[in-house]
Amino acid sequence: MEPAERKQLFFLWIRQFGAWFLLYLLGYAGAMWALFNLPPGAARTALVIAPILPGLGLVWSTVAAYRRADEFVQREILLAAAQAALFTAVWTLVYTFLEPLGLPHLNMGFVHTFGWPIFLWRMVQLMRLRG
Amino acid sequence: MKNILPELRAERGWTQVDLAGRLGVSRQTIIAIETGRYDPSLPLAFDIGELFKRPVESIFSRDKSSKK
Numbered sequence: 001m002e003p004a005e006r007k008q009l010f011f012l013w014i015r016q017f018g019a020w021f022l023l024y025l026l027g028y029a030g031a032m033w034a035l036f037n038l039p040p041g042a043a044r045t046a047l048v049i050a051p052i053l054p055g056l057g058l059v060w061s062t063v064a065a066y067r068r069a070d071e072f073v074q075r076e077i078l079l080a081a082a083q084a085a086l087f088t089a090v091w092t093l094v095y096t097f098l099e100p101l102g103l104p105h106l107n108m109g110f111v112h113t114f115g116w117p118i119f120l121w122r123m124v125q126l127m128r129l130r131g
Numbered sequence: 132m133k134n135i136l137p138e139l140r141a142e143r144g145w146t147q148v149d150l151a152g153r154l155g156v157s158r159q160t161i162i163a164i165e166t167g168r169y170d171p172s173l174p175l176a177f178d179i180g181e182l183f184k185r186p187v188e189s190i191f192s193r194d195k196s197s198k199k
Contacts, residue, residue, distance in 0.1 A: 070160050
């Protein structure tokens with residue numbers, strides 16, 4: 001596979017990830033609106049769970065990028081995923097013991113605010129690798 | 132592992148992008164191998180040997196300062 005083609009594949013991942021993330025944000029906004037403005041019912045339930053699909057799309061786009069990558073890039077993607085997962089695990093463990101001491105109760109979704117930025121930061125580092 | 136990939140590439144006037152294209156890998160992979168950040172798999176090492184028409188062990192050698 002030509003490097004230009006691989007570069008295109010990398011940007012394909014960025015485009016796919018970005019599109020799913022945009023859909024996720026729209027779904028999240030819709031879910032929050034429905035949660036606080038609609039009466040309980042099928043429409044409210046559908047809107048509240050709507051962000052799940054683009055959330056799965058984020059994961060799918062990353063798995064697809066992994067399958068397209070060569071051996072070094074695959075290793076870096078795995079390392080980035082492991083670092084993000086381990087940081088998330090440590091963060092949730094620490095917060096588990098801080099919450100009873102008075103820190104506010106957080107929704108489980110907050111773990112994503114730490115895991116994904118770490119993963120994306122590592123991917124940007126990989127793209128900017130110079131030698 | 133250390134290697135003489137930059138020298139072999141320079142002898143032929145190839146850029147990292149050229150070499151990546153000939154090997155079918157990404158530019159990041161070539162950079163990582165040349166800087167010693169990544170040791171290639173055996174299949175990729177043999178591909179490199181075939182490309183430069185040299186035995187693998189004449190391109191890659193053990194880096195005694197490395198812990199590996």
